[in-house]
Amino acid sequence: NAGVTQTPKFQVLKTGQSMTLQCAQDMNHNSMYWYRQDPGMGLRLIYYSASEGTTDKGEVPNGYNVSRLNKREFSLRLESAAPSQTSVYFCASSETTGRSYEKLFFGSGTQLSVL
Amino acid sequence: LAKTTQPISMDSYEGQEVNITCSHNNIATNDYITWYQQFPSQGPRFIIQGYKTKVTNEVASLFIPADRKSSTLSLPRVSLSDTAVYYCLVGERTNAGKSTFGDGTTLTVKP
Numbered sequence: 001n002a003g004v005t006q007t008p009k010f011q012v013l014k015t016g017q018s019m020t021l022q023c024a025q026d027m028n029h030n031s032m033y034w035y036r037q038d039p040g041m042g043l044r045l046i047y048y049s050a051s052e053g054t055t056d057k058g059e060v061p062n063g064y065n066v067s068r069l070n071k072r073e074f075s076l077r078l079e080s081a082a083p084s085q086t087s088v089y090f091c092a093s094s095e096t097t098g099r100s101y102e103k104l105f106f107g108s109g110t111q112l113s114v115l
Numbered sequence: 116l117a118k119t120t121q122p123i124s125m126d127s128y129e130g131q132e133v134n135i136t137c138s139h140n141n142i143a144t145n146d147y148i149t150w151y152q153q154f155p156s157q158g159p160r161f162i163i164q165g166y167k168t169k170v171t172n173e174v175a176s177l178f179i180p181a182d183r184k185s186s187t188l189s190l191p192r193v194s195l196s197d198t199a200v201y202y203c204l205v206g207e208r209t210n211a212g213k214s215t216f217g218d219g220t221t222l223t224v225k226p
C-alpha cells in the first residue's frame with residue numbers, strides 16, 4: 001500500500017518553463033490537496049479537490065493550475081515558472097466520511113527550484 | 116478559518132515529558148483540533164485529534180479545556196527520534212486540508 005505518491009522528487013526549471021507535478025493516491029480518498037512549503041514555514045494550501053470533478057482555490061493559487069484527472073490522481077501545473085515558486089510541494093489526500101473528522105495523508109514531496 | 120499560535124521552538128531531553136500548547140481563540144463550534152508531526156524532507160504525519168476534554172493514543176495525549184481556546188499536545192518520555200516540527204490545526208470536520216497550517220513548533224530533543 002503506497003499511500004500518496006508524488007513525482008518527480010526533485011526538479012530544476014528555468015524561469016518561464018512549464019511543468020506538471022503528479023500525485024496519485026491508492027486509498028480511495030475523495031479529497032486531494034496541493035500545498036507548498038517554503039523554508040522554515042508551515043504549509044500553505046494552493047488548490048484542493050473535495051471530490052472527483054471539482055477543484056477550488058486555496059490560500060496561494062496564483063501561478064498554478066490543477067487537474068483532478070480521476071479519483072486517484074491530482075496534478076499541479078506551473079505554466080510559466082518563476083523563482084518565487086521555488087519551494088517544496090506536497091500532495092495530500094483525505095477521506096470525506098459521514099461523521100469522523102478527516103485525517104490528511106501526505107506524499108513525500110517534490111523539491112522544485114526555479115532559476 | 117481559526118488562526119493558531121504556537122511557540123516557535125522548544126528544547127527537551129530524552130526521557131522527559133514535553134507539552135506543546137497551541138492557542139486558537141477564535142475556534143468555531145464545529146472545529147476540531149488536529150496535530151501533525153513533520154520530519155525533515157518528509158510530509159507531515161497525523162498524530163492525534165480531538166474536539167474536547169482529553170484524547171489519548173499510543174503516541175500522545177491531547178488536552179482541550181472547556182473553553183476550547185487552547186490545546187496541549189503531550190508527548191510522554193521523548194526520545195531523539197521525536198525531534199521534529201509539530202503543527203496544530205483547527206478546522207472543519209470535512210475538507211480537513213482547508214485548515215490552516217501555522218509555522219509550527221520545532222522540538223529539539225537532546226541526549
